[in-house]
Amino acid sequence: MTETSATLVQGTLDMLILKTLALEPLHGWGISQRIQQLSRGVFEVNPGSLFPAFRRLERAGLIECQWQTSENNRRAKYYSLTKAGRQKLKSETKEWERQVAAIARILQTAS
Amino acid sequence: MTETSATLVQGTLDMLILKTLALEPLHGWGISQRIQQLSRGVFEVNPGSLFPAFRRLERAGLIECQWQTSENNRRAKYYSLTKAGRQKLKSETKEWERQVAAIARILQTAS
DNA sequence: ATATTTCTCTCGATTATCTAGAGGAGGGGC
DNA sequence: GCCCCTCCTCTAGATAATCGAGAGAAATAT
Numbered sequence: 554m555t556e557t558s559a560t561l562v563q564g565t566l567d568m569l570i571l572k573t574l575a576l577e578p579l580h581g582w583g584i585s586q587r588i589q590q591l592s593r594g595v596f597e598v599n600p601g602s603l604f605p606a607f608r609r610l611e612r613a614g615l616i617e618c619q620w621q622t623s624e625n626n627r628r629a630k631y632y633s634l635t636k637a638g639r640q641k642l643k644s645e646t647k648e649w650e651r652q653v654a655a656i657a658r659i660l661q662t663a664s
Numbered sequence: 665m666t667e668t669s670a671t672l673v674q675g676t677l678d679m680l681i682l683k684t685l686a687l688e689p690l691h692g693w694g695i696s697q698r699i700q701q702l703s704r705g706v707f708e709v710n711p712g713s714l715f716p717a718f719r720r721l722e723r724a725g726l727i728e729c730q731w732q733t734s735e736n737n738r739r740a741k742y743y744s745l746t747k748a749g750r751q752k753l754k755s756e757t758k759e760w761e762r763q764v765a766a767i768a769r770i771l772q773t774a775s
Numbered sequence: 776a777t778a779t780t781t782c783t784c785t786c787g788a789t790t791a792t793c794t795a796g797a798g799g800a801g802g803g804g805c
Numbered sequence: 806g807c808c809c810c811t812c813c814t815c816t817a818g819a820t821a822a823t824c825g826a827g828a829g830a831a832a833t834a835t
Contacts, residue, residue: 562763563674563791563822569770576775582813591773595766602792604815609791626801627812646771652673653764655706659680660757662702664687674791674822693782713823715784720822737832738781 561596566606567615568649569596571634571642574616580629581607607632615641672707677717678726679760680707682745682753685727691740692718718743726752 573579573587585598610616615638623629634642684690684698696709721727726749734740745753 560675560792562676562767564671565673565767566791569767572770572773576773580813581815588770591770592766593769595763599793600813600815601794601796601817605791623812625812627814628800629813649767649771652706655703656673656676656680656760658704659683659699659702660760662683662687671823677822691782692784710824711782711784712786712825712827716822734782736781738783739831740782 561598561602565649566598566602567610568642568645569598570603570606570610571615571638571645574632574634575639575642578631578633580621580623580631582629583623584632610638613641614638672709672713676760677709677713678721679753679756681714681717681721682726682749682756685743685745686750686753689742689744691732691734691742693740694734695743721749724752725749 569588570584573584573591576587579587581600581603585600585603588596588598607616607618611618611632614635616632617635618630618632620628621631680699681695684695684702687698690698692711692714696711696714699707699709718727718729722729722743725746727743728746729741729743731739732742
């Protein structure tokens with residue numbers, strides 16, 4: 554059993570979803586699997602976090618969806634990035650890097 | 665005017681406070697100034713976030729405080745790390761690095 | 776005097792996440 | 806046929822960290 558994070562760093566879920574969808578359109582369950590796999594088990598995305606995030610992102614016009622049949626022959630809602638979503642991913646990533654760099658500076662400050 | 669972050673990445677404030685106090689004991693207002701300075705203006709810590717964090721950390725036995733007179737001759741509550749606080753800083757930092765690395769892996773995944 | 780800086784703290788709202796479920800539909804084994 | 810497992814959807818309520826917008830007090834500067 555790999556160790557998994559108790560709570561996801563707040564505010565990063567949207568970015569991770571956008572990034573996952575930038576790789577390829579995917580349905581909700583698949584996105585959660587993909588994030589877990591790409592993070593090598595560090596992140597497990599709870600459906601109770603995931604679906605509210607979808608509503609949020611869709612309402613903001615960053616993703617759009619359409620019902621389709623999955624590889625396993627099940628009805629699934631395939632999400633994909635909109636143009637605005639691609640832009641948002643870019644800006645969120647940049648902001649994330651900026652904040653991570655700032656935190657790194659603080660953590661590396663020697664006494 | 666330097667750009668400042670609208671919202672702090674949630675969950676990192678405690679770590680930043682602990683780190684700041686690991687450098688040297690400091691009062692609340694000073695901590696907020698220090699964080700802003702060390703992050704080069706990326707983070708501005710709202711008092712409405714800061715003081716709840718102090719209560720949280722003190723209740724958890726990670727920091728302790730004592731009233732003292734500041735450099736500017738004002739009464740100030742000087743906080744310092746406890747032993748448990750030093751340990752917590754270590755473990756939180758490690759967990760943070762782990763999650764940042766995982767996110768970096770995801771963000772760097774090429775399509 | 777008055778304003779500014781330093782320093783304390785609080786209250787209410789917002790919002791993202793977690794916990795803990797329900798439910799349906801396909802496929803495989805018996 | 807029947808049952809279970811996997812895939813896949815979604816919801817409701819609680820928790821908790823942060824923000825926004827203040828109040829207040831004391832020392833110093835103007």
